[in-house]
Amino acid sequence: MSKTFAKRNAIINENFYEVPNVATTSFNSTPNMNRSYQVNHVNDSVTSVSNGNLNGISTTHLYADDDQPKSPVKRFVGVVFLIGLVATSIAFLAFAIFYDEIIDSDGENTEQYWSRVQKEIKIKQNASRLALYNNTLSKITDDQNFVSIVSDSTHVHNISIPSKPSITFDNFMSGELSSRTFYGKWISDNEILHYDSQNNLCIFNVLKLSKDILIATEIIKRYRLSGLSLSPDRKYFLTVYNAQRVYRYSTLAKYRIYSINESQLSASIVAPDYPQDTYLNYAEWGPIGSQIIFVQKNNIFYKSDPTAPAIRLTSTGREMMVYNGIPDWVYEEEIINGPKTFWLSPSGNKLAYATINDTTVDLMSWPYYGNEKVPRNQYTKLETVRYPKPGRPNPTIKIYYINLSQLQSYNETRVQELTVHLKPPKDILDLGDHYMTTCKWIDDDVLSINWMTRAQNLSVMTSYNTQTFEPISNFKLQTSNGWIDLFTEPVVTLDKSSYIVRVPKMSDNKKDVFEHIAEVSIMSAESTYLTSATFPDSPGSKHLMSVSIIKSLNQSAVTATPTCHTCLMNTYSTDKTQICLTSNTIFSENAGYYILNCLGPNIPRSEIRRTSDDSLIHTLEDNKHLDFKLKDLSLPKKISMKVPVGGYEIDVMLIVPQDFDEKSPKKYPLIFNVYGGPGSDSISVHQNYFYHQFGAYLVSNKSVIYATLDTRGSPNHGCKFMFDIYRKLGTVEVEDTIAVARYFRDKVSYIDPKSISLWGWSYGGYLTTMALENDYNDTVFQCGIAVAPVSDWMYYDSVYVERFMGFPTAGDNLENYLKSSTLDKVRHLNGKKYLIMFGTADGIHKTK
Numbered sequence: 001m002s003k004t005f006a007k008r009n010a011i012i013n014e015n016f017y018e019v020p021n022v023a024t025t026s027f028n029s030t031p032n033m034n035r036s037y038q039v040n041h042v043n044d045s046v047t048s049v050s051n052g053n054l055n056g057i058s059t060t061h062l063y064a065d066d067d068q069p070k071s072p073v074k075r076f077v078g079v080v081f082l083i084g085l086v087a088t089s090i091a092f093l094a095f096a097i098f099y100d101e102i103i104d105s106d107g108e109n110t111e112q113y114w115s116r117v118q119k120e121i122k123i124k125q126n127a128s129r130l131a132l133y134n135n136t137l138s139k140i141t142d143d144q145n146f147v148s149i150v151s152d153s154t155h156v157h158n159i160s161i162p163s164k165p166s167i168t169f170d171n172f173m174s175g176e177l178s179s180r181t182f183y184g185k186w187i188s189d190n191e192i193l194h195y196d197s198q199n200n201l202c203i204f205n206v207l208k209l210s211k212d213i214l215i216a217t218e219i220i221k222r223y224r225l226s227g228l229s230l231s232p233d234r235k236y237f238l239t240v241y242n243a244q245r246v247y248r249y250s251t252l253a254k255y256r257i258y259s260i261n262e263s264q265l266s267a268s269i270v271a272p273d274y275p276q277d278t279y280l281n282y283a284e285w286g287p288i289g290s291q292i293i294f295v296q297k298n299n300i301f302y303k304s305d306p307t308a309p310a311i312r313l314t315s316t317g318r319e320m321m322v323y324n325g326i327p328d329w330v331y332e333e334e335i336i337n338g339p340k341t342f343w344l345s346p347s348g349n350k351l352a353y354a355t356i357n358d359t360t361v362d363l364m365s366w367p368y369y370g371n372e373k374v375p376r377n378q379y380t381k382l383e384t385v386r387y388p389k390p391g392r393p394n395p396t397i398k399i400y401y402i403n404l405s406q407l408q409s410y411n412e413t414r415v416q417e418l419t420v421h422l423k424p425p426k427d428i429l430d431l432g433d434h435y436m437t438t439c440k441w442i443d444d445d446v447l448s449i450n451w452m453t454r455a456q457n458l459s460v461m462t463s464y465n466t467q468t469f470e471p472i473s474n475f476k477l478q479t480s481n482g483w484i485d486l487f488t489e490p491v492v493t494l495d496k497s498s499y500i501v502r503v504p505k506m507s508d509n510k511k512d513v514f515e516h517i518a519e520v521s522i523m524s525a526e527s528t529y530l531t532s533a534t535f536p537d538s539p540g541s542k543h544l545m546s547v548s549i550i551k552s553l554n555q556s557a558v559t560a561t562p563t564c565h566t567c568l569m570n571t572y573s574t575d576k577t578q579i580c581l582t583s584n585t586i587f588s589e590n591a592g593y594y595i596l597n598c599l600g601p602n603i604p605r606s607e608i609r610r611t612s613d614d615s616l617i618h619t620l621e622d623n624k625h626l627d628f629k630l631k632d633l634s635l636p637k638k639i640s641m642k643v644p645v646g647g648y649e650i651d652v653m654l655i656v657p658q659d660f661d662e663k664s665p666k667k668y669p670l671i672f673n674v675y676g677g678p679g680s681d682s683i684s685v686h687q688n689y690f691y692h693q694f695g696a697y698l699v700s701n702k703s704v705i706y707a708t709l710d711t712r713g714s715p716n717h718g719c720k721f722m723f724d725i726y727r728k729l730g731t732v733e734v735e736d737t738i739a740v741a742r743y744f745r746d747k748v749s750y751i752d753p754k755s756i757s758l759w760g761w762s763y764g765g766y767l768t769t770m771a772l773e774n775d776y777n778d779t780v781f782q783c784g785i786a787v788a789p790v791s792d793w794m795y796y797d798s799v800y801v802e803r804f805m806g807f808p809t810a811g812d813n814l815e816n817y818l819k820s821s822t823l824d825k826v827r828h829l830n831g832k833k834y835l836i837m838f839g840t841a842d843g844i845h846k847t848k
Contacts, residue, residue, distance in 0.1 A: 164634040164658075167692060167700040176629065177692040182597065182606035182620040189590040192608075193230055201228060201237075206593055206608055209618055214260060223265050225258060231290040235260060236306055238285060238292070247332050250339040252279040255294065257306045269303075271296045271310050272410075281326045282340045288348035293325075300325040300342060300353055302404060311410045313402060313419075316355065320386055323356040328395055329385050331356055334799035335437055335487060345444045349405040350466060352422070352439060352447055360393040361386040369840070388798040390817070391808045397436050399449060401466065424451045425460050425471045435799070438489040442522060443496045448474070450486050456803045459484045461501070463522055474525045477503060482723035483803045485679060490520075493549065498522055504719060505529055512718035519549055531562055542582045542684070543567055544596070565614050566596065581688035593617065600690035601638070603627055630692070634658045636699040636706075640687060645739045648712065648721060652740060653687045655699045655706040662750050669704045669755035670744055671695075674771070676733035677763035678713040678725050678804045705751070707744075711736035727806055727813050729793060730820035734770045741780045757783045765789025765836075766822065772832055773825040783833035788842055792821040 171177050184194030190206040199217040204210075215225065215237065227240035236257050243253035254277075257266040270278050274296060283294035292303040294310075298317025301310040314324040325342040332339065341354035364387035370377030388394045399422045406418055428434045433454035440448050445466050452459045461475035477484050490499035498521045505516040517530045530547045544565040566583050580598035587594045596607045606620040637656050642649040656668075673695060675682045695706040710717070711733040713725035724732050737758070745753040758781055760768045765786035772784045793801045794808055794817060805820070806813040818824065 164632060166634050167636075167697045169697060169701070171633075172693045172697050177626070177696075179604040179623045179626060179690055180621055181604070182595065184595070184620070186586065186588045186595075187230065187234075189588045189592045192595070206588075206617055215258075219263070223258065227253075228258075229285060231285050232287060233289045236290055238283060239265075242279075244279070247329055249332055249337065250281070250326065252281065255280055255283045266306065269294060269310075271299070271301045271312065284340070286344050286348040287346055291344075291348050293342060293344065293351070295325040295340070295342075298323050298326065302351070302407075309409070311407060311415075312412075313351070313353075313415060314355070315412070320384070321357070321359050323354075323358070325353045327354075328356045328358050328361075330388055330395065330797050330799050331397075334797060335435060337487075341439075343439050343441060343447075345441045345447075347444045350401065350403055350441075350444065352399060352401050352441075354436060354439070355398045355400060357396045357398075358386040361388050361395055362392055363387070389796070390794060390798050390801045390805070392798065394433050394454060394798055397434075399436060399439065401447070401464070401469070403466075420469050422447070422449065422464050422469060423471060424449075425462050425473050427458065427460050427473065427476070428453060431455075431458065437487050440489040440492070440499075442492050442499065446496075446522065448490060448499065448522075450489075452484065452486065454798075454802065455806065456483050459486050461486075461490070461520065472525075474522060475501065475503075475520045475527060479504075482719060482726050483679075493519070496522075500530075503527075507718070512720050514718055515715075517547070542584070542599075542688070544583060544585050544594075566598075582684070587611070595620065599688075601688050602690065603630070604690050634700060635692065636696050638687060640683075643709075643740045643743050645736050645743075648736075650736055650740055651683050651710045651717075653683050653708050655691075655695050657699055657703055657705075660705075660750075664750065666750065667752040667755075668750055669757070670707060670741075670751050671698060671704055672707045672709070672737065672741065672756075672758035673764070674709070674711075674737055674758055674760040674767045675762075675764040676711050676713060676737065676760070676767040678729070679715055679722065680763070681710050681714045681716060682708040683710045683714075684716075709737065709740055726804060728816050728820070729805055730766070730770050730822075733767060734774050737767060737771050738775050738780060742778065745780050755782060756780055757785075759785035759787070760789075761787040763790065766791075769822045769829075769834075769836075770825075772834055773822060773828040776828045781832075783835075785835045785837065787837045788839065789822070789836065792823055793817060794821070 167177070182194070184192040184204070187193050187203070192204045192206070193214075194202060194204060196202050196211065196213075199220065200213045201215040201220065202211040202213050205212070214230070215228070219225070220228075223239075224241060225237070225239045227238075227243070229238040230236075231238070236259055239256050239258055240251075240253045241256070243251040245251055255269045257269070258264070259266070268276055268278075269280065269283060269292070270276055271294075278296060281295040281298065283292060285291060286293060290305045292306065294301050294303075298319060299315060300313040302313055303310050316322050317324045323341075325340060327336045327339070327341050331341070341356070343352045344350070345352075363384050365382045365384045367380045368383040369380055386395070401420045401422055402415070402418050407414060423429070424434060428451040431453045435452045435454065435456075436449060437452050437459070438448075438450040442448050442463065447464045447466065448461065449464065450459060450461045457479050459477045460473050462471045463474050464471060477486065486501070488502075490501050492499045498519050500517060500519055502515050503518050504513045505518075506513050518527050519530055520527045530549060545562045546565060547562045566580060579602035581601060582599045584597050584599065585594045586597075591611055593608055594611055596609050598605050598607070603623045603626050605622045608617040608620060609615060610617055635658060637658060637660060639654040639656055641652050641654070643652050644650075660668075673682070698704050699706050712721055713733050715722055741756055741758070744751045745756055758768050758771060760766075766789045768784045768786040769789050769791075772781055775781050790796055793805060805817060808814050808817040
């Protein structure tokens, strides 16, 4: 169609589309896409309008049953006419396109015009019926599949409005809707070590915006190099192979060294007197040159360079009993969240390490089946782990220090002379069992360790000078109505005089306590809060903020207003919509630059930015492939709301279908995805993160509403809200979940009151089970799915459970332990649809 012709004669509004002298034919496209195409006959020309584009097409006319040609003569005339029409149409189309591109009084070509027209029409997702009668195209409502009425060259046909396909099960299971994440490591203030798109290991120079290939992908494949780690002097790579998973973070593996200059791979690293095929618990470079620290058979060894002999630093290691330099199961899972417990000073000359003793910890065993195709797995074997449970013996921990610069070769007596035990402060020792939660070198002479009581309600940040080794208490936190959460190592200031931690502080209105940033002096132990204001309510948002810690001579506290670095930089230029509400950052060695990982809600991307002015230097990953995939899918929307429950407001986020209209009479099934664990939030995971996974699939494909909520016990709502769950798991979070579900059932018109369900994983599985068991007087949930649920907190590990529940003794909190068990109320599941799922390879043991 000539665009000029159309623009003169078309009148467009929501329900009326008038095009003079146009006859219309419609035919169906691929059925599962719910689309159809429209053929417009204008002055004996044929064009097709599909999704706003003009394309030449064949003109097979589809008729309804009552509109078929009735005689051979008519068929013959029709065929001759059709052939002529095709030829004329092709010629006219070529001219029309050429004419439209060159002669355009309004400055638009055909594609631009139809794109604009399409946006002006409110496209409905369901099929509509349109009639062209007396030169007027309008909607009709008859139920015939195809209707054709011949009157003044007017035809009436079924037109299905083009709609985008939904997210399919394969879309999210295949990972094609997952974003790519940039993986790299700063190795200087302006260089990043990373793999490029061809899997070459490269150094990217931020100043030059160039990369140098260190190891080509051909070499990586030839030598089967994996887990590559570059030595600080850039001469060697440490590579891992034959790794076998132990627990969540730990492995048993072989390590070899690849020389960059010589392009050679060394033999496996092993300790003296061990066979060459012995596996290591862990290995890594020191901070200077090419030092290597490794752990083998639970003992620590040191090599000053790859060619030097290994020096044994410990000899007490015993498998499943004494761990030097590596954590046992509970420390790895609940406290360290990593595979090692040793720390080298900045110079590489001094080493601190932990010795964890599990001798008195009870054993827990379970059957292991293995791969049925491996002959040695013909018989089931028992796997065993030292697993402390609430109220039972815990592992003990000691921190030791040794000066490596004074140790030139292995001598057991000399090693013992140089090894110093760093004792906890008296406040901790007097209370018996305790944990070490963080260990960090402030500089080459001062080590900072955070100690915590077993009850986890008293924490003391302690510094040790390597000249005196006496513990100096810097920062003490204590609470009687909650728990202390200091498991992240402090951030040290550039002048090494203080460190930064996140600690509770009373709000400005004196009504609640929130976590804020504080600076703690290492020498004086004085603390200064760096933040104090109440920030705007934006649940789920995570931005990069900064505040000056420079004080004037007459200032006793920092009063500067925090600056947000990522609040405004990521916005659409047209409507200023924020597209990066959640992010994390990785700073270069001297903080001259940072990698900004924007995590959502829009398509994630990674950028390098200059710290001084936040200017964009380079885009590392933009996930353009997702842009193309997602624009062709009907994506769900997110709605945030607050539901009043028992004097609190519960944050709820809904994922709804693209065509959702709350005023529509349509009613949707409601599925709650719950977690509810103390100190954990669900809203941030779904609200402002890029999320098109299982929940999005259900919403898009099954036309349901998917909900998440932050019940009492969740963080970032104040300590009153979070600590309301303290010593009574299985109560307030269950009450909130049921109350919110009843609110939607009784007061939200678009929810089907007979189709409300919930599901959750781990703690969410426990919450699902408890909600179904307590939902018996005024039933709101029709069914529930519990994946890997906790059944009874007496069977879970001591570090996690005692933090929130205390001890299962008559003198402490035994009564609430018993009340929190799902086993006591299992009778209330009778008659309910309840699915329990548990993988036999779960990393958490099977009796929980």
